[in-house]
Each structure stands twice: as structure tokens, then as C-alpha cells.
Amino acid sequence: MAYTETSTTGYGTRVGNSFRAIGSGLLLFVLGTALLWWNEGRAVKTEKMLNEAGNAYVEMENPNKKDASLEGELICGTAMATTEDSLIDAQFGIGAKAIAMHRTVEYYQWVEHAQEKSEDKLGGKEVTTTTYTYSKEWVRRPIDSSQFKDPAYQKKNMVLTTVEDAEQYAENVSFGAYKLSESLIHQISSDEGMELAISEDLLKQFDKAAQTAYERFYGVVKKQQPVQQQQPVQQLLIPDSVRALLSDSAKAVIDSIQAYNDSIKAVTDSLMANAENKKDLAYIHQAGNVLYYGRVPGSPEVGDVRVTFEKVVPAKVTVMAVVDGDSFKPFKAKNGKRFQTLVMGKKSGDEIIDAAKESNNALLWIFRLVGILMVIGGLKGIFGFLSTILKVVPFIANIFGWGIGIVCTVIGIAWSLIIIAIAWLFYRPLLGITLLALAGFLIWVFAFKGKDKLKELAAKAKQKGSATASVTEV
Template sequence: MAYTETTTTSYGSRLKNSVGGVFSGILMFIIGTCLLWWNEGRAVKTTRMLEEAQGNYVEMKDITNISPSLNGKLVHATGLATTKDTLTDDVFGIKVGAIALQRSVEYYQWVEVAKKTKKDKLGGSEETVTTYTYEKGWKSEPVNSSEFHDPQYKNSNFVLADLKRERWDAKEVTFGAYKLNESQVTSLSTNTETKVTLTDDKLRELDKQIVKIYKSKHGSKSNETAENKETQNANDSVEQKSANAYNAECIHVQGNTIYMGMNSATPEIGDVRVTYKQCDPGDVSVIAVVNGNTFSNYTAKNGKQLSVIRQGVQTADQMFTEQHEGNSMLTWVLRVIGVLLVISGLRGILGIAETLLKVIPFVANIFALGVSLICGVLGFAWSVTIIALAWLFYRPLTGILLLAVVGAVIFAFSAKGKKLIAEKLNTKRN
């Protein structure tokens, strides 16, 4: 059932908001311009750093012995990363021998979805109709339902356990005779599901806590869950059931997941799903500077730094190609963001003119279309100009060549246009 709210904003309030929008627009325009300029410099410096590194690295063929001759040099090496550390999540008593252990948490919650419809009124006021709908779903954070608009759903959310996403990393990870530094270890992804098993004592302890919370929230409904419990017990892993004599009501283990609730097949508000993944010992590829028995960042002449680690065996060419592609992708993403900020900024600056005409909605809507078109064209032109000027500053030869090509194209179209006009004039005279 949808819940709606209707609000009216007066013409005076809209004018006041538009004045604030001018200042916001100016700020967005400046930020977008600065971002476009900075991004071109960042892209060029990163490219030069990567090219410099590609010309300076050496291949570390043997990682089983520390080589003093390689100290301070940029190297590419591949080999087995392993550890003897045991990582522990004390909340559930999970213990694994791994390079990293990741705990992810999801909560089954009510979610409020708002859809707004705005309508200009004669005289300049604005009517806003907001429709709120509610749906259940798994979320990475508890949802604050005290801010819900529909009284029926307000304060309807709770959680059986409030846990946080957390990661544990081994303190000592060896790479042949060397050790990976902290930054390298934290860069490794957890891509293997952890086989979860709870001790009988831990299962009993946690289940009693969760059952108490469940009954306090669901009340008499908790007495109607026998059928759900039987279904869930059938789904619980054979390994977990054989490991425990205690028959839990609200704690269920399935593979790498700990489920808090009566039945994972029919989740209820408040249920919690905890999953584990780990990073096992395995081959890694490294590009970094040898620093004694460990590694540090490579610093190029322009001050940009580089240190790359990837899981699996990769050649230096593959790793550098990936870095170049990543730099190119980031450059284009930031360019798009910069252009959108510039256009949005111009839209905010000119928005007050549109608001002034809102007393006659039909006229204001036509004007708004024109403003949007003008802002789009001017914003794009300004952005391209800033990028071109940045190219002249950071890479003059390329920038000059680009401007020469653009100038030639403009001249060619201009000459073509003059020729067409002259031909039409001659035709009319004849």
C-alpha cells in the first residue's frame, strides 16, 4: 500500500532557493573546471611514471634467496605468497590459516522508496507529491526505520545482531626469502569461501542470545515456527550437524554462511546473514622496489609512486598494460564527471532566470528547455577548451597538434559554408 504526501513550495521560497542555487552552481562550475585541469595533469604524470618504470625494472628470477645486488631496485617477481599465521574472528570463534579473512554482513530490512512528482502552479508555487512504497531486502547496513514516513512502517526495523564488516590480515606473509609489506597484503582479495564450523559451546552461547532477541521482537509468533525450524534443520550442513550435539533454533550454518533467524528460505525482518571469504596462500606477481627483505614503493622523477601486486602469475608487460588501461579508464571517468559538474554548475547559475518565469509555467518550461540546451553546449565547449589548454600545458606538442587539427577542420567547414552561400546567391541572381 503506497503512502503519499503533498507539499507546496511558495514562489518566494523557490526564488530564495534559486539564489542559493546560483552560489552552488558557481562552486560546481569551479570544481568541475579544476577537476578537468588536474585530471589531465594526473593522467600525463601517471603515464610518464609508468613509462619510466617500464624502462627501469629488472626481472627477479630467484626469490628463494635475498640478493643484496637488487636492493633499492625496481623489480618484477612472481612466486608463492604464504603465511603461518592463524586469523580469528572472536565473535564466532572462526579460525583459519590464511593470508586474509573477510567477514561480510547483511541485514533483512524494510526499505523506503520515494518517488516524487512535481507540478508548477500558476503564480509560481510548486506542488510536490511524494509517493512512498516499502519493500523487504538484504542490506549491508541496518536501515533506520524511525525516519520512515508511513506510520505503519515507522520503527518496524530491528536486527538480531549488530555486526560490522571486518577483515583480518596476516602479520607476516612470506614471498620466498622476502616478506610482503602491509600495503601489499591488504591489496590481496579474498576470493575463496571459508568453510565455517562452530563449536558446540559457541553455538549454544550465540543461539541463546539470538533466540532471546527473536522472541522479544516477534512475541507469540515465535511459537509458530516449528515447521520453519524443521525445514531449516534439513538445510543445515551435514558437517555442522555432525559437529554439534546442540540443536540450535536461530543459528544455522550453511557452507561459508552463518544465518541468524528461524529459516533462511523464508527470511524475516531482523534476520542477519554473515558470510566469510579468505585469501589462501598462492602465487602472486609483484612490481615494487626491493627494500632489504621486503618491498617499498617506486618513486618516479615526477614524484608519482608505483607498487603493484596481483594474484596469480602475470608477466611485467601484462601488469604494466593493466596499469596503463586503468589510468586511461580513470582519466575518462574523471573527464565525464568534470563535464557534468560544469554543465550542472551553469544550470544552477541560470536556474534563477527560469524560476523568475515560473509565474507562468508554460513559458518557464519552454525557457527551461532552452537553458538546458545552452548549458549543455556551453558546458561541453568550456570543458573541451580546458582539456585542450591543459594538454598545451602538460604536453605542448600534442596540444599544438590537436589545436592545429581542430583549426583546420573549422577553417575547412567555414570555407565550405562560404562557398555554399556564394553559390546560393549566384543562383538567386541568375
């Protein structure tokens, strides 16, 4: 069931907040502008660096043998990344010969979700209704439920244990006859699940601690009755002298009965063995590379924890970097930008450069979009007080606010295009001039065409206001 909370903000408070928002709006506008300028320069410098790298690299034909002629050269080579280092997770007592080890932890918790709905009232007040809903989810950090709004869900969260995420990397990773640098090692992504060889004594410690935490929160759980010792299945012992007198059909019946008894005994022995092995591990379970804290892994309860262990195994990789002795270092372009990369599998140098250019272009448009939205949001924050002042009459304020939103959007886009164009003028004048022309066109449309639209909206608002006044007099 949802829990709702209603709050009312007075007209004076809203106006005051809108004036205070001018400062944050101005800051957002400046930051958005700076982001747009920086992003264009970053993208152009990165593209020039990639073009330079694409023309400079040479293929490393045999990484398994050192080649003195490649010293200081930007190379592209493919080989197996291997290591002899052994990594150990001391907390769980497990280890492996691996390039890296990762421990990931999740907690089953109540999660609070809030949804707000605001409504303007005549006179300038604002009524905000917040609806809180709750659901059980696997999350990466324990959640403090004492701060939940709904009293029914407060202090409903607990954890059977707390474990930190962890990762460690091998120091010595070979790439043929060379060694990979630390930054290149971190780019290897050949993850696979680890085998959990946790000692029985340690598992029992975990189990006891988890049981204590569980019973402290949920109370003592009634233990299941132990599996009763089954009476041994009686064997049919028939002397050979008697068996020789029986018919073939009788012998077949006796053999089938004996086989049935043997199968029943095998099932019983298996059940008893499993019950004996699990009697001390009611709260700890292992499944593949997951260690589960909780009573029933298939039916999680609040407080359950699952820890996933993975390792990075030797794999074929392709490296593009500058040879530095028996290792590698980043390529430094003429403009100062640096570049080195490791990709999984066998790739050509051209494929790596093309992929890097695509990534650079995608990042360029992401930052452009973020920057434009920041500029528009900043302008709305600066001029938002105008519509807030008119909130005494919500209908008029909404129309005016809609108009301010349109104006801020148009100006924000035009301003962003101008900033982008000026930045590009330093690198590609033709495209910069084109963008400036587009920005000028938007300003012209707004200045000469948008003015008539705003007058039309104002006239409609005035007519509706007059109609409302007439109805009130009647």
C-alpha cells in the same frame, strides 16, 4: 500499497531558492574546473611514470633466493605468497592459518524507496508528489524504520543481533625468500570460504540471545512438538532348526522383511539424532561459511542476519616493486609519482604496465566526464533563476529553461575543452592546440548559428502566447 505525500512550494520561495542556488552553482563550477585541471596533470604524470617504470624494471628470475645485485632495482617476479601466521576471530572463536580473514554482515530489512514528481502550476507554484514504496532486502546496515513516511511501516524493522564487519591481515607474508609489505598484502585476493568450527556453548548463547530478540518483537512462537520416541522395530527371530525346514522362497520373503525393518530403524534413528542435535539451535544455522541468525534460512524474516566468513589463502602472485633488503618498496619516478603493484597469477612486466596504462586511461575519461557534468551543472545552478522567475507562466518558463539548458551545456563543454587544452599545453602542445581549436569552433557555432535558433524559439513562444490571449478574450 504505495504511500504518497504532496507538498506545495510558493512562487516567492522558489525564486528565493533559485537565487541561493547561485552560490552552490558557482562552487560546483569551480570544483568541476579544478577537477578537470588536476585530472589532466594526474593522467600525464602517471603515464610518464609508467613509461619510466616499463623501461626500468628487470625480471626476478628466482624469488626463492635472495639476490644482492637486485637491491634497489625495480623488479617483476612471480612466486607463492604464503604465511605461517594464525588469525583468530575472537567474537566467534574461529581461526585459520591465512593471509587475511574477512567477516561480512547483512541484515534483512524493510527498505524505503522514494520517487518524486514535480509539476509547475500557473502563478509560479510547484506541486511535488512523492511516492514511497517498501520492499524487504538484504542490506549492509540496520535501517531505522521509525523515520519511514508511511505510518504502516514505521517501527517494522528489528535485528536479531548486531555484528560489525571485520577484517584482519597476517603481518608476515612470504614471497619466496622475501617478505611482502603491508600494502602489497592487502592486494592479495585469493578468497575462499572458511570452515565454521564454532563451539557448541557459543552457538547456544547466540541462539538464546536471538530467540529473546525474536520473541520480544514477534511474540512467543509456539514450539513444535518433539519427535515422539518410536517403538523399536521388532526383529523376526526364527530358530535355525525351523529355518532349515522352510523352502527357499519362504526364506527369501523372511529376509526381505528383515531388510525392510532394518531400513526403517536406520531412518528413525537418524531423525531422532537430528532432532536431538537441533533442539537448542532453533535460531542459529550454519551452512558452509555462513552463520545465519533466524528461524528458516530459506525463508528470511525481517530481523534475520547472515554473517559470511572468508579467508585469503596462499596463492601465486606477481609483484612489481623495488627491492628493499628482504622486502619491497614503491618505485619513485623522476616526476615524484610512485608505483608498486601485486597481481594474482603469473604476469609479465609488460602485461602489468599495459594494464596499468589502460586503467589510467579509463580513470582519465571517468574524471573528465564527471568534471564536465559538474561544470554544466554549476552553470545551470548559476543561471537557473532566470527560468524560475518566468514560472508564473509554466509554458514560457519551460521553453526558456530548455534554451538555458542548451546554452549552459554548450558553454560548459566549450569551457571544459579549454581547461583540458590549457592543461595539455604544458605537456603535449599539439593536442592542446587541437582542443583549443575545437572549443573555438563550438563557441563560433553557438555565437553565430545559435543566435538565429534562439530568435526562432522566442518568436514561436510569442505566437503561442498571442493565441492563448485570443482564446481567453473569446
